Amino acid sequence: MDVIVCVKQIPDPETPAAAFKVDEAAMQVLPAQGISPVISPFDAQAVEAALRIKDASGDGTVNIISLGPDSARDAIKHSLAMGADEGYHLKDDAFDGGDAWTTALALSKAIQHIGVPDVLIFGRQAADWDQGTVGSIVAELLDLPSATVLRAVELSGDSITVSRVVADGFENVELPTPCVLTISNEFGDPRYPQLRQIMQAARKQVTELTASDLGLDASEVGAAGARVQMHALYQPTSDVEVEIIEGDTPEEKAAGLVNALREAKIL
């Protein structure tokens, strides 16, 4: 069974708050010193899901697509090291400043360029902007059925059975192929690459594709094609006041806490 996974490289979510800075004028996140960008954790789980589908089906390929600057190559290499077969890097200055729509458009063209696989997998959302829309837009553009926010994926013959995470429990769904899936963190940890695979991945060629390779005009992608306009980017400040509730016994402290919460109109 052939699978394509779309992955995004993002600033490390483990970056300490103190090291996270934005340029409010340029409305951009500044890279933190000494902290490398990483593959979005949900996307690494998506790669894991794809590899398990490939293992379960016994044949097929897992290919990786990423749209992003030069460094996005590392996210592709990481996926290759985990065991994916080929990588495609959508790299073009024309893609700069895009939004979820332009990204999905470019990805869908790339998927058609490579060949629509049996299963298309995304992370439930990129862990930087957390919009969670690209996977669904690609499904629309390619006119494929989709299931989002999945905690489990299982092959059953030619169809796929998945378990969605919903507000009050889980929802089990069966999809025909081809289809689009987005993977949630409940899916479980992605594998840690073996050193030999890291070395092989380092030697592997990644195919680079530009907007024109995909038959896209520069006006359709990047800032020019974006449908979302950013108006401001800033770090909110939050002041925390701490009040220690005094009391000789736990009961007194509890009573004091209740009073304080009432005063604050929380109770």
Added chain:
Amino acid sequence: MTRLAESRRRSGATSTGKRVSALAIPAWLPLGGILLVSGAETVRVTGAHRELFFNIDHFWVLYMLLPFVIGIVVYGLVRRSRVWRLGKPIVSGQITRESLRSAFDDLPLRLGRLIKGGGGTERVLRDPYSGVMHLCIMSSMIVLFLVTALLAIDDYIPVDILVGPRYLGYSLVADIFGLVGIIGVGMAIAHRWVRPRTAWLPTWEDWLILGGLGALLITGFLVEGLRIHTSEIDVNPEWSYWSPVGYVVALMFSGVRVSAALDIHQVFWWIHMVGALSWITLLGYSKLNHLILAPANAFLKRTSAPGKLDMIPNIEEQEHFGVSQLEHFSMKQLFELDVCVRCGRCTDNCPADIAGQPLSPMHIIQDLKSYATAVGERKVANLVQGNDLNFGLDDEAPMVGSVVRDESLWACRTCGACVEACPVFIEHVPTIVDMRRSLVMEEARMPDTVQGTLETLERQGHPWRGTPYTRDSWMEGIEDRVPEWTGEQDYLYFVGCTGAFVDRAQEITRSVVSLLREADVSFGVIKGMESCNGDPARRLGHEYLYQILAEGLIELFNETGVNDEQKTVITHCPHCFNTFLNEYPDMGAKFQVIHHTQLLEQLVNQGRLVPSSEVPEQTITYHDSCYLGRHNDIFEAPRRILEQVPNVTLIEMPRNREQGLCCGAGGGNMWMEEQGKSRVNEVRVEEAVATGAEAACTACPFCIQMFDSGIGTVQLDVEDDDKLKVLDVAELLQAAAVSESD
């Protein structure tokens, strides 16, 4: 009496055998005294001697057997050496000049170990009971061997040495050491039977070796006693007093008719002799081989610092990473497996085992030894038959994961307590880390927390996943008092990841800076640009990541002028210290390295820091960090600082210095969940609390954290003010030597 008459008369000696009757070259000192005493009796004892092969016909059979015995022993060892030779030569894939050089570097040190540690059994003697036991057996065997050899020499040379008083002294020494041997064997049996240690698994080997030796000693005395009874006690009773044990035995036989006694003598003589020769063959087939292998291993032990892990050279070109098969070990590592005598000292000293966690270094070595016997021999057979090395071995349980379980490998703190305790100089830690390397790099199979730590190291250049701090958080508010490294200063203060990213350790970092400023030391800090030196990755088995991190840091040191023989790096953390000092030279480092406690001690001695302010009166116990103490021999510098702080009384925990117990964090366990009955840090905190000390001082940011968290559970019900305080030596010194808060 015919037989008697027929038997050859010779000058000296004993009935051979084992025996006990003879004097020994190694026992010259006691012998000197004996000769003096016996000299006084010269008049009466002139002519005293014993007849060689008294009452024995066909003694030549023995001489026929001897080459066989030697051949059997040599065959056993040579055969076993084929398994050792499955391993890799020490440095690279082939025996090269380099690999030979590394096996024989620093000859004086190696010979010293051979003599003191091998011959002198230095480490065996540390345990009083076992030490005495072993000394008894060993001295008895050496003396009795020499006694026998002397007898043979005396037999072959034309001059008679063993006559008169010399013979009597000889006989006395032999009797004494025979008795000493019996005492030793008794102690050894009692050790196994009466009070076995938990780690002990006496097996057929133990009983065969000990039982055999005991039987030899006893039959030796029986033979002697019967000889005295039949030929000496009536004729020259004053000679017999010089064979006191044989004399007592002779008295026991006094009611037995001489002709019967002579028959019994012959029976026991042959049992004794054939038994002795059979017992000697155990040298080639049982742990008795430690007589030969242990001194050899003392010689072969690495001469580098014990905390050093060896580099995998040209790692990108390796066919495998770490050790997952016997043949991935070095010859030395395979050899070591056979040196182990299952004494259990390693396990008794292992922090994981002490805390009831799933690691026993002895069992790792023993299980690998059994595996080397079962599977190694088959691999050798495959080689001999020209098959693929692993032909027919596909169904064998994997060595790493089954023979040695993953959780045992992860429970290792790399603290080196096992290596320090091993009386036969086995190095368990490199063997354990080699298998970890395979788990991490070859199989990518590791606890989640280890994976998270390695990922954080890869991405953020430090192991502290989820820290809210940056590299420079610790200097917030004191930026202007932290000099930036310019390349001009004498010392670079390498803060390290823990000193920067962990709040409790940040306090220590600030103390060190404050002290360096107080003493006017020319130092600087590389702000914002430091990265991990790779120690956690290396200890966790990710050699490749270690090399990448180390290359990156060395490049930074090159660019900033740190990597210079004239520059010294002060480390805050003993783990950084060990890696810089012992492992970075392999990566091209030239700079000097000093731990903050060493430098602070110098500054106090030079009067540049004066611990004059009175800190509150307190009793302090010092906890040795493994990587400062056992691995790098820095035991006294921190203690001498503490001793010079007024009002401080220093007391020791029972396990201290070389025998110090790990805090539990070493070997990457700082970032792992502990499995087992209890936690190592709680065991150690209990030991510190038991001293009655008000505070525990240490010099390692990991130890501090482990103590803090251990106190949380061990002293859960203790009022905060009464809880054990935990301080870095630098913090205490700052309180005493820096007048104002800097």
